[in-house]
Amino acid sequence: MDKKVSLAVIKRLPRYYRFLGDLLDNGITRISSKDLSEKMNVTASQIRQDLNNFGCFGQQGYGYNVELLFEEIKEILGLNKTYNLVILGAGKIGQALLNYTKFEKRGFNFIGIFDKDINIIGTKIRNLEVKDIRELENFTKENNVDIAVLAVPAESANDIYEKIVSYGIKGVWNFSNKEFRKENGVIVEDVHLTDSLMTLAYKFNSNDFIEY
């Protein structure tokens, strides 16, 4: 790739991937950019522009080869690999994520869950026993941990984030309501549920917005 791609484009790729997967599941092997655009409610020109960032996959008069495009996006997103995840915080959010089997189908494997609460440590959630957060350092030495899921309460989030960074874990999926300065090449992806709910409240009260 010659140029840097905007994160706005990147964030649309999973959606393409989802739609193309649905098409494949329904036995559709080829689609015009017009049909894809109607299905996805995005302009055909937007789709062409997005996909051109990664090379040209459409053919004039033929449209897109669904499987080829699906596989290419899979590779672009890095979903041809698998990832080892640990969940930090074994509360309801941590448990909900561990129980969500769809992530594994995409190659995201939970290999550990940690908490500081002695009443939770040692209990079993799905296939994993909750470990003491103090064991995390040794665990990261003995296992290849790619991504830490930060699911601790706000007041512990900074402490745990510092541990993640110092133990050399490179990816953070952040469910705490805190934001962190990127450091040491650590990649953070935030899920701000309250922000999402506030956005819904805004839309609920106002028609003064455009959907982009």
Place this chain on the structure above:
Amino acid sequence: MDKKVSLAVIKRLPRYYRFLGDLLDNGITRISSKDLSEKMNVTASQIRQDLNNFGCFGQQGYGYNVELLFEEIKEILGLNKTYNLVILGAGKIGQALLNYTKFEKRGFNFIGIFDKDINIIGTKIRNLEVKDIRELENFTKENNVDIAVLAVPAESANDIYEKIVSYGIKGVWNFSNKEFRKENGVIVEDVHLTDSLMTLAYKFNSNDFIEY
């Protein structure tokens, strides 16, 4: 407001609201757009542009009055009202959301949780007893339901969404991996956790992106 505001701007408002709330909690009553911009890692001109969409709150040489701005954004977002929410699907995600007390502090009150599983119906989660999903229609007639939280498995999502629309509920917070055509003025806000994880995977593998 004379013109429609882009959703990209709207989606940044909860973040301003969060940061301003933190400032207030720390006793900071006034901030320059430069300091706010450094704290939020957004350009000062972006901040000015965003806030100008809703009227001008900054004063040359003074900066922003934190409390005033906080209250204005609160009103813009519709957080000066309260909302009644029902959770559809009492699995781990539904339970996690019901147990998350921060939403109530923002005025989002859970007044019901529903499921179709007879093993879950009648059990108590936090302060609510899980009701049979077949009672939802009557419940919406007897209560003012603003927002339905869609937390059912993918295979039930379409059915339940149709029920939501037909019962006249106007807001949907969608945790299913499905997307819905907007209809009858229904407002849908999607939380696609798998998309977020895929975006993280991309960033993990590539430096070829720009953070906007």
